[in-house]
Amino acid sequence: MKAEQTKNSIPLSLYVHIPWCVRKCPYCDFNSHGMKADTLPESEYIEALLLDLDNSLVQTQQRPLGSIFFGGGTPSLFSPKAIEQILSGIHRNIAFSPDIEITLETNPGTVEHHHFPDYRKAGINRISIGAQSFQNDKLKRLGRIHSGDELRTAIKQVIAAGFDNVNLDIMYGLPEQTVAEAMLDLQEALSFGLPHLSWYHLTLEPNTPFYRQPPPLPNEDTVFAIQTAGTDILNHHGLAQYEVSAYAKPAHRCVHNLNYWQFGDYIGIGAGAHGKFTDLESKTISRQQKHPHPKAYMNATDKIMKQHFVCKQEQRFEFMLNALRLTGGFQKNWFVERTFLTLNDVTVEHKIATLVAKGLLENHLSVLKPTLLGQKFLNELTLEFL
Numbered sequence: 001m002k003a004e005q006t007k008n009s010i011p012l013s014l015y016v017h018i019p020w021c022v023r024k025c026p027y028c029d030f031n032s033h034g035m036k037a038d039t040l041p042e043s044e045y046i047e048a049l050l051l052d053l054d055n056s057l058v059q060t061q062q063r064p065l066g067s068i069f070f071g072g073g074t075p076s077l078f079s080p081k082a083i084e085q086i087l088s089g090i091h092r093n094i095a096f097s098p099d100i101e102i103t104l105e106t107n108p109g110t111v112e113h114h115h116f117p118d119y120r121k122a123g124i125n126r127i128s129i130g131a132q133s134f135q136n137d138k139l140k141r142l143g144r145i146h147s148g149d150e151l152r153t154a155i156k157q158v159i160a161a162g163f164d165n166v167n168l169d170i171m172y173g174l175p176e177q178t179v180a181e182a183m184l185d186l187q188e189a190l191s192f193g194l195p196h197l198s199w200y201h202l203t204l205e206p207n208t209p210f211y212r213q214p215p216p217l218p219n220e221d222t223v224f225a226i227q228t229a230g231t232d233i234l235n236h237h238g239l240a241q242y243e244v245s246a247y248a249k250p251a252h253r254c255v256h257n258l259n260y261w262q263f264g265d266y267i268g269i270g271a272g273a274h275g276k277f278t279d280l281e282s283k284t285i286s287r288q289q290k291h292p293h294p295k296a297y298m299n300a301t302d303k304i305m306k307q308h309f310v311c312k313q314e315q316r317f318e319f320m321l322n323a324l325r326l327t328g329g330f331q332k333n334w335f336v337e338r339t340f341l342t343l344n345d346v347t348v349e350h351k352i353a354t355l356v357a358k359g360l361l362e363n364h365l366s367v368l369k370p371t372l373l374g375q376k377f378l379n380e381l382t383l384e385f386l
Helices: 002-007 042-059 080-093 111-122 136-141 148-160 179-190 220-236 255-261 294-299 312-323 332-339 346-357 372-376 378-383
Strands: 012-018 065-072 096-106 126-132 166-172 196-201 240-243 246-248 265-269 274-279 284-290 304-309 361-363 367-370
Touching (some): 012 042, 012 255, 042 080, 042 265, 065 080, 065 255, 080 111, 096 255, 126 148, 148 166, 166 179, 166 220, 179 220, 196 220, 220 240, 255 265, 312 332, 312 378, 332 367, 346 361
Parallel strands (some): 012 065, 012 265, 065 096, 096 126, 126 166
Antiparallel strands (some): 196 246, 240 246, 265 274, 274 284, 361 367
């Protein structure tokens, strides 16, 4: 085990996709399918997940998992017993780091949130709550199935169950939202004293009802005013921004998401899940996607639908696209170790110098990081490396 870990020291995570939800929201472009909890094929899907994991083990090189993330869909539609079965099956096949982070996404307003103590017993140690808003009119416009009161109850139940590592998702830039309304949502979210907040702008994604028929959204000036006022409030409450839309108290940054942004490796199991693997011997990076439809995924012996190797130029761009989302930037040695490229290339050095001159990038001895201006013009910053 130790020899293999030395051979490949790139961190490894596991993403588990549960593709079902009670009802698909009009802004959601994730691979999710509406289905009632009492008709979910739990046993068949668990069997498929563990087969999927078993087929992926050859690419992990016996590295331990630093994090596991149950996403969806609404993963908490699966019973605590089912989640425990999945975690037990995973642990039989791959080692866990001593301080592994295991996150379960949950959606307020469905009966499953009464099981929070049982999810904790099953092995979940971090909860992420899809709140979006506390205001009933906004929740209705977003197509959410929960009310503000159900959300407040769910948060209290998570805390009462003993979870001290909790994230709350809150959106801003909602249909016809004012600055005052956005600040009310933010202030109420902060009133619970949770250690992590994902505060992000509603975007209209292709292939969604909102994209085809856009609702009346706030103009750019209103959105900018929301962002400015909200960031000040978050900082005042001790939640420091460490990524575009992620704010956390010390020691509560999301380990799983950090691994994505720092270009670590990850296994993806479940319908439509994505994975990324690095082979140090061949100095190649591959990406794969599993069959997206749940039935096709469960019936397939080979769960992989697509797989490709990332070319060198793509590796550079993908690394920058992820790592420059972090307000603290990245260690330069990570770029070398995780892309097999160099920052000393004449072309790359010129790009960096140009971005520094524009005030978008800071070039330190061991760290490359976006400036405050660079964080605001992140697309321009990252496209330089395309």
